[in-house]
Amino acid sequence: MKNSQLKLCKVPGCKKEIYVNKSLFCGEHERKFREYRKTAEKSALGLSVIVLGFIANVKKKS
Numbered sequence: 001m002k003n004s005q006l007k008l009c010k011v012p013g014c015k016k017e018i019y020v021n022k023s024l025f026c027g028e029h030e031r032k033f034r035e036y037r038k039t040a041e042k043s044a045l046g047l048s049v050i051v052l053g054f055i056a057n058v059k060k061k062s
């Protein structure tokens with residue numbers, strides 16, 4: 001039997017569930033992350049750095 005574990009959004013303080021399997025964020029933050037990534041990718045950063053930068057960015061705003 002498979003243990004289907006629900007994942008939660010990686011943004012601290014956000015307790016929303018992730019519905020898309022490959023995603024790290026909930027629907028709302030996933031959309032914001034994609035926009036953030038578009039700009040961040042131009043500076044050729046690794047994905048993990050982009051994720052950390054995005055989380056710091058969200059924390060700053062809230």
Ligand SMILES: [Zn+2]
Pocket residue numbers: 009010011014015016025026027028029
């Ligand atoms: Zn979220």
